[in-house]
Amino acid sequence: MTLRFHNTLTRREEAFEPLRPGEVRLYTCGPTVYDHAHIGNFRTYLWEDLLRRHLKLRGHRVTQVMNLTDVDDKTIANARSAGLTLEDYTRRYIDAFFEDLDALGIERAEHYPRATAFIPEIVRLVQRLLQKGHVYESRGSFYFKISSFPHYGRLSRLDAASGAGQSRIDSDEYDKDNPRDFAVWKAPRDGEPFWQTEIGPGRPGWHMECSAMSMHLLGETFDIHTGGVDNIFPHHENEIAQSEAATGKPFVRYWMHAAHLIVDGEKMSKSKGNYLTLRDLAARGYDMRAIRFMLLSVHYRKPLNFTFEGLSQAQAALTRLDDLAGRIEQAAAGLQGEGGALAATAGERLRGMLADLDSDLNTAGALGHLFELVREIHSALDSGQFGRRDLEAVREVLGAFASVFGIRPGQRVDLDAEIESAIRRRSEARARRDFDEADRIRDDLLGHGIVLEDTPQGVRWKRKSA
């Protein structure tokens, strides 16, 4: 049961062992809170949630940090046009972000540091880099000198020396020694918020907050750092440079990156305008669990093409799981005998599922094992070869699935008395072969969202799914 993860640093799958046995320190790049996150963003957050859950299932204690970047060009610009202070503006989207996390059933990380709450740590890091000669000052701003860091480009495999010619001119350009040097601290510009500090007034450059907060909360070397593939360059490359130049130690041991959500063959992104938020989908009546299922069912390193057809396929697959769970619980009451044949099979399926998850979080493979078991369970139930030990084993598998995927198959099992009595009246009508009356009641219940199924084992009911 060794965990294996694809490490972007080496571009290969490696056995994973945390630096401190039993304890995984995980930094997951979070949102810049200038707007609602879209479902492409949530693909990554959902995958990180799965990673966290699987590490826990495998017995590790997890300390996860997710940053909230609440100061950058966009938050400043949007706050200004909304006529709000930066803090009031970003708080809105921080609140919205947590609502969305809850809606999707994403577990809370241990820490959600905000960049603006870590200005002193960021300043200290700049000072440290200054002392070591990795940073220079120019007109009140501070820049990281990439030529001072020999490993620059190792993560992204970009050659630091080349590409300078194509880089776009921005307003800071002539202040830098080399166009690829990047700002670690930005001098205040007309009316922008700034902090008064020992290195002068200003605000952190992008990248800095992640270095400062991750090292402060997780230590100078920690286990896993994740994000979307678009973060590899420049964000993560720059984080490595800043952090390692300051400490002289390896910053992160395993880098993991999620592929993008694609829409009509293109990356979903704010700038392209081809994005959907969770709120958009909720407004259209889509089930959050189905969204979660869909986004997790494709391996995280493969692009996932979002379509509404894909979403309804996910919904259908999920309904199959819910139906199964409902059937199991309704059957649980009347079990006779110990059984055990299916329990053995269930154990095999569970091992297969976990082995796939251990192998770089192969969710699609894991689901394959699960659905094979689904068929085997129905089959056993149909033939009455299902005893108490089988029930126990099956519940264990479903429980493992629920804890890693964050989706608990099943349905509400409560019924109000009125509906219960309607079901009873229909059974009586059927018994006297009054099928018109029986069908009338069935249609009526369907209108109330209750689906009835007559099986050899008796009447079964379930709630209609979307």
Next chain:
RNA sequence: GGCGGCGUAGCCAAGCGGUAAGGCAGAGGUCUGCAAAACCUCCACACAUCGGUUCGAUUCCGAUCGCCGCCUCCA
């Protein structure tokens, strides 16, 4: 132009040296008063194309074509 990734049935998607998991949709059957669900059967003889390595390749190597991403803010 540089770097990286992808191309498996109608759709989604695992596998990655020994002859193709799973889901959705579809067809036939069993069960059923009907319906639904479930179960059974069927649904890819070359897994983009062309070469090469090998006893043997979807799986390794090379080339070609197509698509995507990064190189600029971005999960």
